[in-house]
Amino acid sequence: MSTQVFDVIVVGAGSVGMPAAMSLAERGLKVLCIDQFASPGQGSNKAAIGGLRATHSAPAKIKLCLESLKTFATWEEAHGDDLEWFQGGYVFVAYRPEEARVLQDLLKVQKAAGLDIEWYGPEELLRIVPGLQREGLIGGTFSPGDGSASPMRSNLAFYRRAKELGVSFRFQERVTAIIRRKGQVVGVRTDKGGYATPLVVNAAGPWARQLAQVAGLDAPVVPDCHEAGITEPVARFLKPMVVDIQPAPGSKNYYFHQSALGQVIFCITPDPAILGSDRRETSAFLPMTAQRMVGLMPKLANLKVRRTWRGLYPMTPDGSPIVGRHPELSGYIDAIGMCGQGYMLGPGVGSLVARLATDQLTPDDRATLEELRPDRVFGGAEALK
């Protein structure tokens, strides 16, 4: 049997790999996408809670997410699939001067980057988010252009489109070697076969480091685990994603939004972080998160929790993604380390990878890639992770 030849092999059919495969095919490449799970999005994509925002502080992420938001917002019109996109904006609340200061400082950077975001006092904020705890509310930011969509539906829509464009998929298949010749990728070996290709994209999410090691490289990506939950659906009472960045014993920030179907989806950042890839349910999650949510918005007390799960954040030392050609191996592109934002970054990163692979980079792209390059010096963390 002759070895199949592809222009590019994307490893990972999740939040990043799927749109990357699609974008690469859109630019005329013959693409193979390999994933270790049984079907698309079964790694971290389905664990994402669906928030989509461009209101970051790092310019690269702002640009990538603006491009992603455009994809999500226009997808149904362009391609027909309902992604459950809902443009309700993001609200970051402040109940202490510390958080108010952080948010207001960021506002300057965000506005300079051209983002639609404003600071609102308590009365105005309560009009945007009725039901917030009034006592102690200082104010918060609201960015109406942000929103949410269903990670699973998005992934499946991109999958459908990718197949339409001729992308080949192999599920339940693991990459066992990235074959190189004279410093150049020439193929991929898996537990089920081998494929020839001059280009591999690492989009393996929390498993990015293992894949890098298979290629004889390393990647500073360490997963940590976050738990999330979803409630019964109810009639809409909440439009924006609400984020509370105030720390509390056991947790840093937490956030929740009401999906297009009416379900409230929530997540918390444990403190200290739970490093590793253990995704088993903890007894600490629900009481900790519920207390904070009900304290912030008392009416949530009556909302019934339906399901919980844990997902992995592929963290980098500085909290920013790693995207670009690897300096030590020709034909190997990193699209990794999304730090829990793979879903919102995915379409932007995917299309950037496609432009990179086909040498169609814009000056903006070059700036982004400079910021996210794999061999950068990893400094301090981003303020609004």
Added chain:
Amino acid sequence: MPDFRIQDHPILPPPGEATVPFTWKGQSFLAREGETIASALFAQGIRTFGHHPKDGSPQGIFCANGQCAQCSVIADGLSVKSCMVPVKPGMAVEPLEGLASLPDPTEAFRHHAIETLPTEVLILGGGPAGLSAAIELGKAGVNVILVDDKADLGGKLVLQTHKFFGSIDACHAGTRGMDIGKKLEEEVRRFEQVRVWTETTALSVFSDRTVGLVRKGHYVVVQPQMLLVATGARERSLVFKGNTLPGVYGAGAFQTLVNRDQVRASERLFVIGGGNVGLIAAYHALQAGIQVVGLCEAAEDCGGYKVHKDKLVRMGVPIHTRHTVVSANGKDEVESVTIAQLDDRWKVIPGTERTFACDTVLVAVGLEPVDEFLAKAREFGLPVAAAGDAEEIAEASAAMFTGKIRGLELAKALGRDVGEVPLEWHRTAEVLKSRPGATVTEEIPEDERGVFPIFHCSQEIPCNPCTSICPKGAITIEGTDILGLPMFNEEACIACEQCVAVCPGLAITLVDYRKAPEGTAEVSIPYEFAPSSIQEGSTVTVLDTLGRVLGEVPVVKVRAPKFADHALLVKVQAPSAIAKQIAGIQVQEPWVSKPAGEVVGRVPDEEIVCRCERVTAGEVRAWIRQGVRDLNELKSLTRAGMGACGGKTCPSLLKRLFREEGVPLDQVTDFTKRPLVMEVPLGAFAGVVHGEGPTVDAAVVRAHAAFEGGL
């Protein structure tokens, strides 16, 4: 105003008066004290509780067990499961139309911290298995928390108005299930270190080997050294057109409405499935004054005990073997059911469809273990055992015995000096789990003089109360276990009629030639229907074991001895030619079972697989044909399994569709199982306390203190 409450049940004590006022859509009604909203509505003939947000389909009772959320209504502004929440005085109940609104809090509340309580053994489920285990653990002095989601202990025993099979020594055979439940509860309550938490639902086993429970609205975490899963079974569902119309529900749900809550949930009923559950439910329906139009079973013969089947047949209920349900028909609620004959390859034979008018279709197509807690405990390394149906589907008699065994095993594992589990217990458990054995031709004795019992009992099942009850010891069973058929082996009968009364299958008659006029005999027949339905001096139609009419005979005596435990012993005078064939009295007229001339009501065109998210079999089949092989992908594509029931109902139906499409299940990736097992308000996890009361549930504190003291 129509009232569908049962007033004259032959077995159950008369229920209390309805005194609790509530409103439904603004109209005033009365509920009984402690009655669930669902039963209070059924008592008014209301069984459509709202409409689904996705397609506006009418919603009503499905599980009546708190497992799904199909019966949700709005009670005082909050969406609740009507099958679990009792009516409170003045409660305003509204249908749930589409999505519920989340109300603003009506009162201030505070939080308290969620406690973690240690215990030696946590038993999930207060049914026959859990209670029996608790008794053994109690005897051994083990600290136990036993939880059950219902207000009353006993599990499904509460619903079992019939006398139990098995042996008297091992599992109270010959006693009614509901009374066995009470006996077990009394015994459990004797042990101080066994703490019983009713209205407590287990939600999840966590990776730190704790178990999250919600107790009367308060969230509690229990940290057991060992877990016993005695959570019983849930009913399997079935895919057919109209399968989610209000009026289609499980046999267990039906028994809850009829036997626990004493609501005549139906006037004309059709049963799908000839296992014990379906057969018994049909019998319970007859006792509640509900017409049973028929029962269909896909196999050659019913899978349940032959005595249960015979009981129905001789009461006049036709059993359609090799038949399946084609559709439940009706616009908004069930108005009729269509069944059809199956060929050798289990396909419907066109042209054999028949439609029967009915208002309710019971689905009794088997049970599956509630084993998600068991799986999670094993995954997380929490020492765990299972007993009863959660371990293996069998009769409640077997559940009591496996519970007993597990109880002793756990006590031993915890270091208590309880000795080995007697080998005999294991043997008895195996015998009680036995599937029905060989069926033999009924042997009718040739004698036509004196007095003797006749056993219309021709299938080997684990049962022997008749041998234990006979004061003369004249009834024996062949072999060493209790599976054999009874024999009467000496002429010592004193006509005490105790064997007639005790037989759980109502399969023993007593034929007495001594005082009857020449050419006749007196035949004693057990009868478990309303006393008002039979009088001395009246004439009754008697039937043989196969339900064939033998003739009309006069009733010469009706008595209700205490030992018959609410059953009547009816003595008829019959010609000798038929006396020994008589096996029962017809209670339902043949016209009840006649097919309708044409389909009554609209035939729906959709078969629903996932009732929470309204996913049709057609959608699922289309995805399978497109190559989907991962149930998780199917879930993302269709939302099947994402609904309020927590993916408890549709997985087996989805897998069946894969098989029907020719996809072997080893090619299909199973669902990833996620907590929670039940939807619970966020406030419970936040430790929300309403009003000005104590910040911590006083009972929990007391229990905690008792436990600390007990160590």
